[in-house]
Amino acid sequence: MRAAVLRQLGKPPGVEEFAEPVAGDGEVLVHVTAAALKPVDRQMAAGTHYASPRELPVLCGSDGVGLLEDGTRVFFGGPRAPFGAMAERTVVRRAQCFSVPAELDDATAAAVANPGVSAWLSLKHSAKLAAGETVLILGATGVTGMMAVQIAKVLGAGRVVAAGRNERTLRALGALGADVAIQLNRSEQELIEAFRNEAGNKRFDVIIDYLWGRPTESLLAAITADEFTVAGPETRLVEVGESAGPTITLPAAVLRSTALKILGTAGIPPWATLIEAFEQVMKRAARGELRIAIERVPLADIEQAWERNASGRRIVVEP
Ligand SMILES: NC(=O)c1ccc[n+]([C@@H]2O[C@H](COP(=O)([O-])OP(=O)(O)OC[C@H]3O[C@@H](n4cnc5c(N)ncnc54)[C@H](OP(=O)(O)O)[C@@H]3O)[C@@H](O)[C@H]2O)c1
Incomplete structure (x- = not known):
C-alpha cells in the first residue's frame, strides 16, 4: 500500500x-x-x-x-x-x-477532532471555565486557537480576548465570537501595554496558551502587580502549545503578586471526559456551530x- x-x-x-x-x-x-x-x-x-x-x-x-x-x-x-x-x-x-455524525464529511471530521477536543478539554476540563468568565486565547489565529475562541463562547464565556499574529485571521475572529483582538506583532512594550489595558478592563480568569515563548513573557509582565494588592480570584493559565518558543523566563514576581495558577495538559484525561468532548465537538461541528x-x-x-x-x-x- x-x-x-x-x-x-x-x-x-x-x-x-x-x-x-x-x-x-x-x-x-x-x-x-x-x-x-x-x-x-x-x-x-x-x-x-x-x-x-x-x-x-x-x-x-x-x-x-x-x-x-x-x-x-x-x-x-x-x-x-x-x-x-x-x-x-x-x-x-x-x-x-x-x-x-452523518452530516460531517470525512475531511472536516478528520480536521476538527484534534483541535476541537483539545480546546474543549483545555477550557472545560483543565481551566474549569465558568459561565461569564473572561478568557484570553493566546495564539488565537492558529487552527486550535480559532476552535478555542468558538468553544469558549459555547461554554458560556462572558468575554473572549483573542491574541494572535496574523492580522487578517485576527480580524476574522470577531465572526467566530471574539469580543476583542490583540495584535502580537508589535514592540514588547506596546504588547505589554495592550495586555495590561485588557487585563485592567476586566481581569483574565482563564488563559489558554498555544504560544509560550516571548508572547507569554509579555503577558506575564503585563499581569504582574506593581504594588501590594488584596488577593483576588485566581487566573488559570493552561499551557497547551509552544508555537512561539519551547521555554520562557518565569519571574518570581508574577507568582508572588498575582493569584496565577499555571496548569499543564499532560496525559489522556479519563475516558468518559474524552468521549464527552469528542461527541460535543462532532455534534456542534455537524450543526455548523x-x-x-x-x-x-x-x-x-x-x-x-x-x-x-x-x-x-x-x-x-x-x-
Ligand atoms: N496538547 C494538545 O492536545 C494540543 C492540541 C492542539 C494543538 N496543540 C499545540 O498548540 C499549538 C498551536 O496549534 P495549532 O493547531 O493552532 O497550530 P497552527 O494551526 O499551525 O497555528 C500555529 C499558530 O502559531 C502562530 N505562531 C507561530 N509562531 C509564532 C510566533 N513566534 N509568535 C506568535 N504566533 C506565532 C501562527 O501564527 P501565523 O498565523 O501568524 O503564522 C499560527 O497562528 C502547537 O504548539 C500545537 O502543538 C496542542
Missing part, C-alpha cells in the same frame, strides 16, 4: 510502498479516507516532540477518518506503530474508533504540504 514514510527525523516523509498492516487481537483494519496534518505530526517527525519515534521507518499521522472492513465509518486515533494515519490502510484498537477551514491534499503531495504554512487552515491528507 502507499503511505507517508518517515525515514529520518527532521526530514519530511516521502510517499512509498509499505507493508500491509494486519489486525491483531482487539484491533481493526481501517481503510483511511482522510488524515489531518497537525503540529504534533510535524513535531514528532522533526524529533522535537517528547514522544518522537525512537525507531524508523514509521508512517506519519496520529489520527484520521476511514472505513472499517464492514463499511462502518469511524474517526480513529493512535494507530499501532510503525503504521500511521497517512496511508491507504492502518491498524488501531477497536476501542479507539468512534462514530462520526464550530467552523474550521480545511485544505485537501492528495497523499502523493504530502512532501510539499509538509513544509507549507497553511495559516489558519488545516491541511487534510486524502490517501
Whole structure:
C-alpha cells in the first residue's frame, strides 16, 4: 500500500510502498479516507516532540477518518506503530474508533477532532471555565486557537480576548465570537501595554496558551502587580502549545503578586471526559456551530504540504 514514510527525523516523509498492516487481537483494519496534518505530526517527525519515534521507518499521522472492513465509518486515533494515519490502510484498537455524525464529511471530521477536543478539554476540563468568565486565547489565529475562541463562547464565556499574529485571521475572529483582538506583532512594550489595558478592563480568569515563548513573557509582565494588592480570584493559565518558543523566563514576581495558577495538559484525561468532548465537538461541528477551514491534499503531495504554512487552515491528507 502507499503511505507517508518517515525515514529520518527532521526530514519530511516521502510517499512509498509499505507493508500491509494486519489486525491483531482487539484491533481493526481501517481503510483511511482522510488524515489531518497537525503540529504534533510535524513535531514528532522533526524529533522535537517528547514522544518522537525512537525507531524508523514509521508512517506519519496520529489520527484520521476511514472505513472499517464492514463499511462502518469511524474517526480513529493512535494507530499501532510503525503504521500511521497517512496511508491507504492502518491498524488501531477497536476501542479507539468512534462514530462520526452523518452530516460531517470525512475531511472536516478528520480536521476538527484534534483541535476541537483539545480546546474543549483545555477550557472545560483543565481551566474549569465558568459561565461569564473572561478568557484570553493566546495564539488565537492558529487552527486550535480559532476552535478555542468558538468553544469558549459555547461554554458560556462572558468575554473572549483573542491574541494572535496574523492580522487578517485576527480580524476574522470577531465572526467566530471574539469580543476583542490583540495584535502580537508589535514592540514588547506596546504588547505589554495592550495586555495590561485588557487585563485592567476586566481581569483574565482563564488563559489558554498555544504560544509560550516571548508572547507569554509579555503577558506575564503585563499581569504582574506593581504594588501590594488584596488577593483576588485566581487566573488559570493552561499551557497547551509552544508555537512561539519551547521555554520562557518565569519571574518570581508574577507568582508572588498575582493569584496565577499555571496548569499543564499532560496525559489522556479519563475516558468518559474524552468521549464527552469528542461527541460535543462532532455534534456542534455537524450543526455548523464550530467552523474550521480545511485544505485537501492528495497523499502523493504530502512532501510539499509538509513544509507549507497553511495559516489558519488545516491541511487534510486524502490517501
Ligand atoms: N496538547 C494538545 O492536545 C494540543 C492540541 C492542539 C494543538 N496543540 C499545540 O498548540 C499549538 C498551536 O496549534 P495549532 O493547531 O493552532 O497550530 P497552527 O494551526 O499551525 O497555528 C500555529 C499558530 O502559531 C502562530 N505562531 C507561530 N509562531 C509564532 C510566533 N513566534 N509568535 C506568535 N504566533 C506565532 C501562527 O501564527 P501565523 O498565523 O501568524 O503564522 C499560527 O497562528 C502547537 O504548539 C500545537 O502543538 C496542542
